[in-house]
Amino acid sequence: MSASAKIWTLHLGLVAALFVLQFILPTYHHGNLARIMVLASYAIGYNILFGYTGLLSLGHALFFAGGMYGMGLSIQYLGATPAPALLIGIVVAFVIATVVGLLALRTTGVAFMIVTLMFAQAGYLTVLLFGEYTRGDEGFVIQQSQRILAGIDLSDPSSRYFAALVLFGFCLILSLVLVQSSFGKVLVAIRENEDRVQMLGFDVFRHKLLAVIISGTVAGCAGAAYGLLFGYAGASFATVQYSIFPLLWVLLGGAGTVLGPFVGTLFMFYLIDLSSGITSAYMLIAGVALVLLTLFARQGLTGELRKRFVPWLP
Amino acid sequence: MAAVNLLSTQGLSRNFGGLMAVHNVSFDLPEGQIRAIIGPNGAGKTTFVSLLCGRIPASQGKVTFLGEDVTALPAHERISRGMAYTFQITSIFERLTLRDNVSLAVQRRLGSDRQQIAVEAEAALESVGLAARADQVAGDLSYGHQRLLELAMGLGQKPRLLILDEPTQGLADSEIDEFVSLVRSVSGETTILLIEHNMNVVMDVADFITVINFGEILAEGNPADIRGNADVQAAYLGTG
Numbered sequence: 001m002s003a004s005a006k007i008w009t010l011h012l013g014l015v016a017a018l019f020v021l022q023f024i025l026p027t028y029h030h031g032n033l034a035r036i037m038v039l040a041s042y043a044i045g046y047n048i049l050f051g052y053t054g055l056l057s058l059g060h061a062l063f064f065a066g067g068m069y070g071m072g073l074s075i076q077y078l079g080a081t082p083a084p085a086l087l088i089g090i091v092v093a094f095v096i097a098t099v100v101g102l103l104a105l106r107t108t109g110v111a112f113m114i115v116t117l118m119f120a121q122a123g124y125l126t127v128l129l130f131g132e133y134t135r136g137d138e139g140f141v142i143q144q145s146q147r148i149l150a151g152i153d154l155s156d157p158s159s160r161y162f163a164a165l166v167l168f169g170f171c172l173i174l175s176l177v178l179v180q181s182s183f184g185k186v187l188v189a190i191r192e193n194e195d196r197v198q199m200l201g202f203d204v205f206r207h208k209l210l211a212v213i214i215s216g217t218v219a220g221c222a223g224a225a226y227g228l229l230f231g232y233a234g235a236s237f238a239t240v241q242y243s244i245f246p247l248l249w250v251l252l253g254g255a256g257t258v259l260g261p262f263v264g265t266l267f268m269f270y271l272i273d274l275s276s277g278i279t280s281a282y283m284l285i286a287g288v289a290l291v292l293l294t295l296f297a298r299q300g301l302t303g304e305l306r307k308r309f310v311p312w313l314p
Numbered sequence: 315m316a317a318v319n320l321l322s323t324q325g326l327s328r329n330f331g332g333l334m335a336v337h338n339v340s341f342d343l344p345e346g347q348i349r350a351i352i353g354p355n356g357a358g359k360t361t362f363v364s365l366l367c368g369r370i371p372a373s374q375g376k377v378t379f380l381g382e383d384v385t386a387l388p389a390h391e392r393i394s395r396g397m398a399y400t401f402q403i404t405s406i407f408e409r410l411t412l413r414d415n416v417s418l419a420v421q422r423r424l425g426s427d428r429q430q431i432a433v434e435a436e437a438a439l440e441s442v443g444l445a446a447r448a449d450q451v452a453g454d455l456s457y458g459h460q461r462l463l464e465l466a467m468g469l470g471q472k473p474r475l476l477i478l479d480e481p482t483q484g485l486a487d488s489e490i491d492e493f494v495s496l497v498r499s500v501s502g503e504t505t506i507l508l509i510e511h512n513m514n515v516v517m518d519v520a521d522f523i524t525v526i527n528f529g530e531i532l533a534e535g536n537p538a539d540i541r542g543n544a545d546v547q548a549a550y551l552g553t554g
Binding site: 181182185186188189192193195196197198199200201202203204 | 367388389390393409410417418421425426471
């Protein structure tokens with residue numbers, strides 16, 4: 001089997017396995033996995049910028065929350081149905097990502113981290129400032145009657161799982177196609193040696209801007225879907241914590257691998273879930289596991305796997 | 315001279331604070347020539363070629379390439395008009411394979427034509443004798459081989475003007491011989507601007523030599539003229 005055939009079999013195989021799992025899994029894990037797939041889509045967006053382009057953003061909650069509020073507010077106040085509301089959420093994230101990209105990319109390195117963090121904080125405070133509409137930290141519920149997409153009730157667990165799978169499958173394939181494209185190869189090259197890329201005649205700024213826009217839009221798409229599928233939008237999703245999460249998931253799963261974001265999100269979710277079943281000091285167990293991983297699997301789970309056993313992983 | 319100039323500069327200058335690294339240089343490079351730029355350490359050679367390819371913006375003066383004023387263009391646009399630059403301090407993608415390194419160099423010209431990219435990447439590696447190592451990670455190569463890879467990335471761009479900044483630095487004698495014959499073999503397709511300290515290489519391959527000292531052109535001429543030039547000898551040997 002050629003490398004390309006292997007890659008496609010593996011990634012489509014994961015989507016197929018997730019499809020089959022919904023008929024097998026007990027209710028509790030079924031619900032968890034739906035949530036994990038949406039959050040993993042968020043992490044996939046993050047990975048495009050961090051893992052492949054080498055730009056560490058600490059402000060992706062802005063894009064996630066932008067998509068969520070774009071969707072949620074248009075249902076709440078414009079009476080939009082889910083399909084246009086989703087689209088509005090995605091457009092909002094796209095616009096925010098474009099503006100943030102144009103401004104933040106004037107900086108590099110640590111300054112880029114700080115500037116993206118500041119933009120996200122400004123976004124969070126904006127959500128609080130307009131608390132009259134956004135309901136601030138308390139957030140607002142999107143009613144079951146407002147969550148019917150093309151006749152499918154997204155509050156129903158099995159349709160919710162299926163919707164999450166469609167989103168995840170789309171993001172996964174998008175990321176796979178992207179990183180194997182000529183454009184994706186230039187992003188990796190920028191991560192490795194930006195100066196050389198410029199002196200090969202590529203417009204580095206344009207490539208980085210597109211990476212921010214794609215990354216932010218995918219994150220916003222996940223945010224909009226999260227709000228719609230789980231029926232809630234709140235300011236907590238705009239906090240710095242939600243900027244750190246995708247970084248953590250991607251680092252654990254393997255930055256710069258297509259499967260890494262899913263593996264990392266799955267791992268982290270169940271690490272906390274299982275350890276909280278053992279002790280109330282569950283963050284202690286999670287913390288130790290994270291320390292061990294950074295010590296012994298510095299490239300993340302998928303990254304180590306690629307380094308040791310499967311060098312063809314994209 | 316009737317020859318068409320591929321590249322020329324008028325009054326090109328660059329200051330770093332109070333230091334005039336390059337001062338009022340007017341320079342013409344006819345198409346098809348192998349031109350060497352020599353001069354003592356710190357003379358401004360690298361700064362000068364960096365002004366040509368846009369890595370450093372000029373303080374004053376004008377750069378004309380292929381008949382167009384490119385002074386205001388950023389580096390990547392000058393490169394995409396047909397310049398290629400190889401770094402004095404080796405600059406490659408250390409964690410990528412040789413094939414990926416060179417593929418990136420040819421990709422800008424060829425877009426997404428994968429097959430053609432593979433063919434031309436292979437050819438570029440072949441020309442510097444690294445084809446057998448195509449799947450090795452670039453960072454694992456010896457220093458000399460990394461220099462050759464850098465050269466392959468320059469050749470892969472099929473440039474009109476190839477700027478080589480001290481390409482033989484760190485090469486073994488046998489590799490230098492190969493380099494000289496390589497430069498000769500590509501000189502039919504591209505104009506070459508070469509910064510070089512190894513005088514044997516310079517005298518061997520250069521059609522014409524420009525000597526830079528203290529950021530200014532000290533002398534220009536063919537290798538025999540330069541060899542006999544008293545000012546050049548003084549600049550190199552130092553005079554009391």
